[in-house]
Amino acid sequence: MAAAQNQSYWVSIEADVETYLKKAIPIRSPESVFEPMHHLTFAAPRTTAPALCVAACELVGGDRSRAMAAASAVHLMHAAAYIHEHLPLTDRPRPKPTVHHKYNPNIELLTGDGIIPFGLELLARSMDLAQNNQDKILRVIIEITRATGSQGVQEKEGELHACGAACGAILGGGDEEEIEKLRNFGLYAGMLRGLLGKNNSGIMEDKIEKLKALALKELESFQGKRTELIASLVEPSLRAAQK
């Protein structure tokens, strides 16, 4: 019963992020740019980091809508990294074939290059003079650029989730302690969900249990029904970000 409620919570967030992204990246003119951008954005496998961004925003009392641009930017950074990781370079073959190579490498290179600033543009445009949220948006831009910039845009589930959770907490109006607790929760939860994708051996299960305990400890000071919802991200049985 609780499991089903938790499940539907994540499903509803993921549907909202998907809708937001589809609206943000329509296939418009010039089609040579936006068609691959649209296709490659949605062809990249989903992670739970964008949904966690929204859940963290709601946990600290913010309205879901405040985190939509940031959640989308988190997905776009991941999508850009995924595209470039699967780019064939002269000194490496194309990493294991994936289903969606409709384009030649040059288009994939440029599309990944375009998706990074596009995600940050979405975020910058979500400033709202009435809400006076510019400082929060700038802080979130720093979070996302720092997570992707100096490391190159590399795929690290833990860091992507930590960044997503911190961004959601910032935008939802969390205090510094809440932001840092949710950042830590995201780090552990992201590492855990990254492991779930892999072949499950006995040693892995042990590691998963440890990460789960570490993650849940970060949530101890949070109150209310939403705490249970966000905590369910570390339940290995939760099916999230499937596509």
Place this chain on the structure above:
Amino acid sequence: MAAAQNQSYWVSIEADVETYLKKAIPIRSPESVFEPMHHLTFAAPRTTAPALCVAACELVGGDRSRAMAAASAVHLMHAAAYIHEHLPLTDRPRPKPTVHHKYNPNIELLTGDGIIPFGLELLARSMDLAQNNQDKILRVIIEITRATGSQGVQEKEGELHACGAACGAILGGGDEEEIEKLRNFGLYAGMLRGLLGKNNSGIMEDKIEKLKALALKELESFQGKRTELIASLVEPSLRAAQK
């Protein structure tokens, strides 16, 4: 005499941007990330777009320091584009050899990917609660991400200069009319300087004269000594951004 003054104006701006960038990208830990980032940032050929950003800021009455982060970000976007344009992909040879290929393609790919968010991080960090300039910074982030995002990070001298000039005018406190005039000036001046890099034939000279006239027309409503300084960017005899 005036020519020498103009020359030294651009030289002084370029030196300041160089100093700012060197401080912003020290070779720090992790060296595997920052060493290539530092090297490739300075190995990319210079354009006059960052200097124009600073000149536009000063023309509308802003202090030079206000435009430094934006000018650096403009160079970083250009450097990222340059690195990726010279990346060898399996469907194309390495475009004409350049001197600075110290790294393998995978490092060049990741470094370019990292430089884009890093440039935007610099910009976001330049927010100043005391100056209450967050809305200007967000607007400049939108300018830069729009110029690079939906087009992929492509090399277009005109657009890069237009973007740089608009950003400088915004940060310097220019009004909407000044911002648009300087954007147009940047577009023409950038196209002109792009042509200067090419082989100069008779037809080209004609084109350069036309661009110069269009550019100067945009400056007609500006007053004061600084107008002459910024106007000198369209003098084919001006040696700027040489490296």
